[in-house]
Amino acid sequence: MKRIVLLRHGESTWNKDNRFTGWTDVDLTEKGIADANQAGTLLKEKGFHFDKAYTSFLKRAVKTLNCVLDKMDQDWIPVEKSWRLNEKHYGVLQGLNKSETASKYGEEQVLIWRRSFNVAPKALSEDDPRNPKTDTRYKEVPDKDLPRTESLKETVERILPYWKCIIFPNLATANELLVVAHGNSLRGIIKYLKHIPDEEIVGLNLPTAIPYVFEFDDDLNLKKDYFLGDPEEIKKLMEAVADQGKTTPDGRK
Numbered sequence: 168m169k170r171i172v173l174l175r176h177g178e179s180t181w182n183k184d185n186r187f188t189g190w191t192d193v194d195l196t197e198k199g200i201a202d203a204n205q206a207g208t209l210l211k212e213k214g215f216h217f218d219k220a221y222t223s224f225l226k227r228a229v230k231t232l233n234c235v236l237d238k239m240d241q242d243w244i245p246v247e248k249s250w251r252l253n254e255k256h257y258g259v260l261q262g263l264n265k266s267e268t269a270s271k272y273g274e275e276q277v278l279i280w281r282r283s284f285n286v287a288p289k290a291l292s293e294d295d296p297r298n299p300k301t302d303t304r305y306k307e308v309p310d311k312d313l314p315r316t317e318s319l320k321e322t323v324e325r326i327l328p329y330w331k332c333i334i335f336p337n338l339a340t341a342n343e344l345l346v347v348a349h350g351n352s353l354r355g356i357i358k359y360l361k362h363i364p365d366e367e368i369v370g371l372n373l374p375t376a377i378p379y380v381f382e383f384d385d386d387l388n389l390k391k392d393y394f395l396g397d398p399e400e401i402k403k404l405m406e407a408v409a410d411q412g413k414t415t416p417d418g419r420k
């Protein structure tokens with residue numbers, strides 16, 4: 168049996184503030200660090216031994232990975248970072264509060280921007296200081312590949328070459344791989360792995376720092392997938408993520 172664990176980063180400062188984040192490089196909160204440490208402790212308890220780990224160019228994912236590996240005493244394993252594992256680019260929505268955006272444009276519209284497969288928010292203008300072409304970390308990436316906004320479809324299109332050519336082929340020799348990334352970049356991978364139809368992906372919300380295990384047989388066919396943790400608790404966390412796009416995200420009426 169071979170396993171790949173997908174892990175969304177711990178709580179970030181903009182998760183806490185309920186802001187659209189995308190490619191903005193925000194840090195983990197204290198809680199986010201604690202979440203990440205807890206995920207590492209759980210993975211260790213469950214006996215995982217990763218051969219290699221992958222993460223994005225964004226510090227909330229990189230730092231989560233570091234916490235996890237430290238808790239597992241596996242700091243030494245090879246780690247590869249790729250811009251292709253970055254979060255979906257949220258265009259001009261980046262920085263806006265999700266509830267305020269729902270009050271202004273409606274919850275339905277916010278759901279489309281957050282969870283639909285085909286719709287991308289309005290793109291950043293070329294002269295916007297947040298345009299990734301001005302960020303030195305992406306200097307090796309051809310400009311045509313650098314997004315100014317993305318739908319989930321476009322996010323999947325930039326992740327899949329990396330998944331298919333770099334991450335997945337490793338399972339031929341490795342037994343266990345860890346991928347630490349983001350809510351929507353991981354939704355894209357999960358959609359691909361589980362053949363989730365476009366219209367059903369709207370309902371998938373990933374909680375922060377909950378390991379999601381994918382088991383494959385020796386022919387690399389997917390056999391089983393499950394979250395590590397209490398199913399009731401995980402369901403509540405997923406609902407809380409979905410509710411972030413409501414006008415009252417904490418459930419107040």
Ligand SMILES: O=C(O)[C@@H](CO)OP(=O)(O)O
Pocket residue numbers: 182186187188189190254257265281349350351408411
């Ligand atoms: O803002 C973001 O970049 C993402 C992930 O944190 O949020 P959402 O859950 O709204 O897609």
